[in-house]
Amino acid sequence: DAGVTQTPRHEVAEKGQTIILKCEPVSGHNDLFWYRQTKIQGLELLSYFRSKSLMEDGGAFKDRFKAEMLNSSFSTLKIQPTEPKDSAVYLCASRHYAEQFFGPGTRLTVL
């Protein structure tokens, strides 16, 4: 079992670009989360899927952030258009019952 995988590990974008981050959850896990982590804000929930259904679309993030889960083994997070304040580490996690497991994250830098 490879655990949660995320690609790319690093992304550099110009302001206004569209970027797509990818996540593969642990096989068999029903829940998938996208978080953003910064030193100031800590961990912020962006999206949550249960059995591929979007349960949480991130509130304040929803206008430029869109997460999708087309099948149980793959999810994407699209940020469009990117802004410098989006620079952060984006984490994907999957969960089976109670325990969450995190991917290595994608470090996004928006210039």
Add this chain to the structure above:
Amino acid sequence: GQQVQQSPASLVLQEGENAELQCNFSSTATRLQWFYQHPGGRLVSLFYNPSGTKHTGRLTSTTVTNERRSSLHISSSQTTDSGTYFCAIPRTGGYKVVFGSGTRLLVSP
């Protein structure tokens, strides 16, 4: 909503010393989880510990649910223990997970 507070915010130890990290939460919680994050690294699950005491290696987690607290004890600390430790708890009645702000541990040789 669920509040999670961790203390201390930061801790500096000499190698070999023990550490005690605290997590307090605002309502009766289940499914408490402790994570470790090395600088620049991924969040690694240390314990899923809704109640009672669990051990792994030099780490011990004790959760007392009715007192709304959990602790993480690190014995004989090593420089490789340096990093940030988070506790996380699902929000009451929901699926969202609330993370504490973390305890940043630095173990010096």
